[in-house]
Amino acid sequence: MEGFMTKKSFVAALSILATLSACSSKAPQKPSEEASPQSLTQKRGDEPLKIIPQPKVVNKPLVELGKKLYFDPRLSKSGFISCNSCHNLSMGGSDNLTTSIGHKWHQGPINAPTVLNSSMNLAQFWDGRAKDLKEQAGGPIANPGEMGYTHELAVAELQTIPGYVEEFKQAFGTDTIDIDKVTKAIAAFEETLVTPNSRFDKWLAGDDNAITKEEREGYELFKSSGCTTCHNGEAVGGSSFQKMGVVEPYKTANAAEGRKGVTGKDADRFNFKVPTLRNVELTYPYFHDGAAQTLSQAVETMGQIQLGKKFSPEENSKIVAFLKTLTGDQPSFQLPILPPPSDTTPRHNPFN
Numbered sequence: 557m558e559g560f561m562t563k564k565s566f567v568a569a570l571s572i573l574a575t576l577s578a579c580s581s582k583a584p585q586k587p588s589e590e591a592s593p594q595s596l597t598q599k600r601g602d603e604p605l606k607i608i609p610q611p612k613v614v615n616k617p618l619v620e621l622g623k624k625l626y627f628d629p630r631l632s633k634s635g636f637i638s639c640n641s642c643h644n645l646s647m648g649g650s651d652n653l654t655t656s657i658g659h660k661w662h663q664g665p666i667n668a669p670t671v672l673n674s675s676m677n678l679a680q681f682w683d684g685r686a687k688d689l690k691e692q693a694g695g696p697i698a699n700p701g702e703m704g705y706t707h708e709l710a711v712a713e714l715q716t717i718p719g720y721v722e723e724f725k726q727a728f729g730t731d732t733i734d735i736d737k738v739t740k741a742i743a744a745f746e747e748t749l750v751t752p753n754s755r756f757d758k759w760l761a762g763d764d765n766a767i768t769k770e771e772r773e774g775y776e777l778f779k780s781s782g783c784t785t786c787h788n789g790e791a792v793g794g795s796s797f798q799k800m801g802v803v804e805p806y807k808t809a810n811a812a813e814g815r816k817g818v819t820g821k822d823a824d825r826f827n828f829k830v831p832t833l834r835n836v837e838l839t840y841p842y843f844h845d846g847a848a849q850t851l852s853q854a855v856e857t858m859g860q861i862q863l864g865k866k867f868s869p870e871e872n873s874k875i876v877a878f879l880k881t882l883t884g885d886q887p888s889f890q891l892p893i894l895p896p897p898s899d900t901t902p903r904h905n906p907f908n
């Protein structure tokens with residue numbers, strides 16, 4: 557291969573590439589794994605929102621293994637449900653359903669939050685009951701209403717798949733698979749699911765033309781109304797637990813009590829993790845009960861119950877326009893091809 561291209565033609569090819577990417581303001585979305593580690597640099601330093609960093613791949617074999625496990629329905633009892641079933645990476649890392657569908661069509665109790673940028677959350681789940689992504693990842697596999705399997709059976713099954721045994725060996729230096737290694741790999745993959753380069757980040761980096769006048773006015777309203785007291789920082793949320801219904805109580809038929817379920821304290825009743833608003837255009841419906849079907853509805857409810865504000869239709873649509881500037885480059889990669897089973901790998905029957 558080397559020497560095949562002359563130096564001159566190589567330089568010419570490079571300059572064509574440079575022109576191509578300079579011409580298209582909507583450059584093709586970069587695969588997050590190969591994205592340059594160079595983040596945009598914040599020029600508007602005193603804004604409550606911060607530029608989201610580029611994803612980093614620290615340990616490639618571990619991330620590749622985690623990606624396969626993320627897409628592998630053999631981690632479920634039915635052989636049909638994978639992490640991607642409810643956190644679909646073609647749909648903003650969510651399922652776009654009010655509440656999720658689990659094992660045997662079980663109706664989930666709560667809306668599935670996005671996995672995108674979830675590594676930035678102060679804790680995982682609406683009530684923060686898992687401290688990090690690794691701890692979180694064990695939950696759904698053994699949850700009877702989600703993947704309905706057990707850690708023991710899932711691990712034993714992986715151990716019968718030669719391709720996995722080889723990949724665990726590469727990633728961990730040992731061919732003994734356990735749940736700790738499984739969740740570590742999935743978490744490493746999830747850490748790469750960061751969505752940089754949104755138009756709003758470009759604006760934060762100093763590009764005045766990256767957002768329109770209407771979007772800019774929406775951002776000013778977002779700040780001046782007080783939304784940024786809770787939705788701030790790199791992830792525009794994810795950094796605190798807050799009451800749902802500060803000014804007015806939130807009415808819902810959903811039984812979730814939020815943080816109280818973890819701390820046992822009455823004062824924590826209805827405190828939920830503030831969700832990230834990154835990619836919020838993609839992650840409908842909204843709130844822990846999935847009750848707000850549209851962004852406009854979610855903004856109206858937030859104004860009313862968190863801040864005691866009634867936005868005019870114009871104000872509402874400006875804030876919505878601003879929120880849509882937070883959609884970043886989505887993770888993009890080739891669908892992983894999962895390693896085939898051996899004759900001893902159990903076959904799943906979803907109807908048992």
Ligand code: HEC
Nearest residue numbers: 638639642656657658666667668669674680681682696702
């Ligand atoms: C049946 C649907 C379903 C499946 C399958 C599923 N999840 Fe979830 N996931 C949810 C729901 C619902 C929640 C919110 C639960 C809660 O907060 O109580 C959630 C929460 C999460 C969170 C926390 C995000 C946040 O902001 O708090 C992460 C991360 C996550 N899931 C990753 C995974 C991984 C990894 C897998 C595969 C091992 C997986 N999920 C499988 C439905 C699912």
Ligand code: HEC
Nearest residue numbers: 782783786798800828829830831842843844854858859862
């Ligand atoms: C006091 C803190 C606080 C303030 C102020 C606040 N929010 Fe929220 N926001 C939250 C919490 C907590 C949730 C999740 C509540 C739930 O689902 O029960 C949330 C959820 C949302 C959601 C839904 C996200 C999702 O993925 O479900 C949107 C959109 C949103 N807020 C926008 C806004 C806007 C716009 C404002 C200003 C008008 C605002 N918020 C003000 C705390 C706050």
